Amino acid sequence: MTTAAPVRPPHTSSGPLLTFHTTRQPQLLRIMTPRRIQILTLAANGHTNQQIAEHLVLSVETVKTHMRQIHAVLGARDRAHAVALGILRGFVPASAIHAA
Numbered sequence: 515m516t517t518a519a520p521v522r523p524p525h526t527s528s529g530p531l532l533t534f535h536t537t538r539q540p541q542l543l544r545i546m547t548p549r550r551i552q553i554l555t556l557a558a559n560g561h562t563n564q565q566i567a568e569h570l571v572l573s574v575e576t577v578k579t580h581m582r583q584i585h586a587v588l589g590a591r592d593r594a595h596a597v598a599l600g601i602l603r604g605f606v607p608a609s610a611i612h613a614a
Contacts, residue, residue, distance in 0.1 A: 528613045544589055551605050558597045560604045 546554075557565045563577045570577075581593065588603070590596035600606040 546584070546605055550580055550584050550587070551600075553577060553601060554584055554596060554600045555606050555610050557581070558600065558611050 518600050552570070553566055556569060561569065563574050564583065566572070567574045567577045581596070584590070584600075585592075588596050588599040590599050597606065601608065601611075
């Protein structure tokens, strides 16, 4: 049986930001970590995986892995949906999005 903890935006808790209890993933894969929020914020600003990787000094594959995990945690269908859910759930504040 799968149960889910309530969603808590980053400003309301010092613990894990979003946790889902499943039997298929280790605990770390089920939370929105500060790094995942940072990557989602960069994606919300229109950065490609390559640009995010260069900005954070990561490999593109690491960024892709984080994006897959972000999609899984948020239940997003694609990148745009992940960004929208991130904004709606308070992980990406509107003030962090800059006009191109």
